Amino acid sequence: MQMTIKSCFNRAIWLVAACLLANPVQAQEQSPQQAISSTEPWAEARQQILQHTTDQDLSVDEINEWLEFSEAVKNSVKSGMSIPRRIERAIRNPWVFFGFFAQATFMMRFVLQLIASERKKRSYVPVAFWYLSLAGGLMLFIYALQRRDPVFVLGQGLGILIYARNLFLIYRRKDDLNNLLEEKKPA
Secondary structure, three states, X not given: OHHHHHHXXXXXXXXXXXXXXXXXXXXXXXXXXXXXXXXXXXXXXXXXXXHHHHOOOOOHHHXXXXXXXXXXXXXXXXXXXXXXXXXXXXXXXXXXXHHHHHHHHXXXXXXXXXHHHHHHOOOOOOHHHHXXXXXXXXXXXXXXXXXXOHHHHHHHHHHHHHHHHHHHHHHHHHHHHHHHHHHHOOO
């Protein structure tokens, strides 16, 4: 039990430290005087964290308080960022571009299906729809793995199986039709 308490507390410490170190975003958006006055509470919080890490008698309630505090710090850092700053931060991450490209590929299947249906004047699903589904699904699956999102991984993983199965059925049917045509050809 003691090891679990210590590991929870260590997790809280690292989370708070990461949030406090990520705070330069706010400092850049403030005047130097505001930045100095806004770091004083953080300095006090850092000192309290250091004091508690040296203390070995931590109760579960104290650890829960620090976990709640670290979550509050993380949320305040995130909410303190302006929208353009959040966008700028996201753009720096190449996985964001990959995710957008994957989503665009996946969405293009609907555009393709819409165009094909409009041309035929009836609901129609071309084979390319399934290729775009499979390509977009695979890219989104990779993106979900990178984000470590189990819901996203499971949803895209099952979709990939369905898209691959549909392509298999399409090509099996074409092979069956070709075999049938070859049998009916006069020799």
